[in-house]
Amino acid sequence: MKGRLELLNRPAIAIVGSRQCSAAGVQLARHFAHDLAEAGFVIVSGLARGTVAVVAGGINWIYPPEHTDLQHAIGRDGCLVSERPPGFQPRGKDFPRRNRIIAGLAFGVVVIEAAMRSGTLGTARHANDMGREVFALPGHPLDPRAAGTNGLLKQGATLVTEPGEVIDALRPMLDIDEPRVGYDTFPAASPANRSAELARQPSESEPRSSLPDRRDSAEAINAVLAALGPAPIGIDAITRASGLDAQSVQIALLELDLAGRIERQGQSLVALKTGL
Numbered sequence: 001m002k003g004r005l006e007l008l009n010r011p012a013i014a015i016v017g018s019r020q021c022s023a024a025g026v027q028l029a030r031h032f033a034h035d036l037a038e039a040g041f042v043i044v045s046g047l048a049r050g051t052v053a054v055v056a057g058g059i060n061w062i063y064p065p066e067h068t069d070l071q072h073a074i075g076r077d078g079c080l081v082s083e084r085p086p087g088f089q090p091r092g093k094d095f096p097r098r099n100r101i102i103a104g105l106a107f108g109v110v111v112i113e114a115a116m117r118s119g120t121l122g123t124a125r126h127a128n129d130m131g132r133e134v135f136a137l138p139g140h141p142l143d144p145r146a147a148g149t150n151g152l153l154k155q156g157a158t159l160v161t162e163p164g165e166v167i168d169a170l171r172p173m174l175d176i177d178e179p180r181v182g183y184d185t186f187p188a189a190s191p192a193n194r195s196a197e198l199a200r201q202p203s204e205s206e207p208r209s210s211l212p213d214r215r216d217s218a219e220a221i222n223a224v225l226a227a228l229g230p231a232p233i234g235i236d237a238i239t240r241a242s243g244l245d246a247q248s249v250q251i252a253l254l255e256l257d258l259a260g261r262i263e264r265q266g267q268s269l270v271a272l273k274t275g276l
Contacts, residue, residue: 017112057090108133114148
């Protein structure tokens with residue numbers, strides 16, 4: 001471990017999902033992480049923007065490499081956790097093994113987006129086997145990135161659309177009456193259920209990995225397509241998820257509109273046309 005080890009004595013919630021997430025998924029993850037943090041929970045992840053990050057390799061091995069600054073920040077202000085010795089380079093099979101630790105550190109796991117075959121569903125299975133709560137956000141039935149989460153709901157996961165529903169479900173487990181903002185919301189967790197206390201989420205002004213500023217038209221279109229799904233999403237969310245500047249996003253959307261690949265709802269909502 002590296003960082004603020006005392007965070008592991010606070011209640012935690014894991015937030016997991018697809019690496020190839022949609023812009024809507026990014027927006028939902030940000031919303032849930034922010035509100036659960038405000039309620040006093042620590043967010044546990046596999047090196048997304050959280051306070052406790054469980055890594056598959058050694059504590060000093062950074063993957064993906066574009067998260068170098070993020071891993072250093074969590075190692076300083078949050079907590080990094082690994083079962084591997086320093087310098088260990090992770091293999092493919094080490095990432096599913098890591099997921100059981102993510103599930104074990106948390107009182108519950110929130111699944112934002114997951115394909116039918118994904119490591120995210122493995123985390124949910126570990127959580128269920130350990131007696132943790134499994135929460136899932138429903139997705140559009142035509143979006144393959146939602147097939148796994150919709151499947152979890154059919155299998156009995158708790159359907160949530162707002163962070164408050166997660167807090168309400170966990171309140172009896174934590175022996176609290178009403179949620180209050182701040183780190184003193186919850187009593188310290190027992191050693192059997194080690195969890196965490198959440199530091200503030202990075203602001204929009206902090207550095208984040210992004211695509212190059214100059215991209216040709218095809219690359220920009222592909223970046224925008226990767227952020228879109230059947231569910232309508234705001235253009236500002238597409239801009240954040242794609243890493244492109246606003247002008248490049250608008251040009252890409254115009255080309256997609258002319259090609260008949262997207263549909264607009266109002267002035268600022270866009271979705272992929274289904275059946276294409």
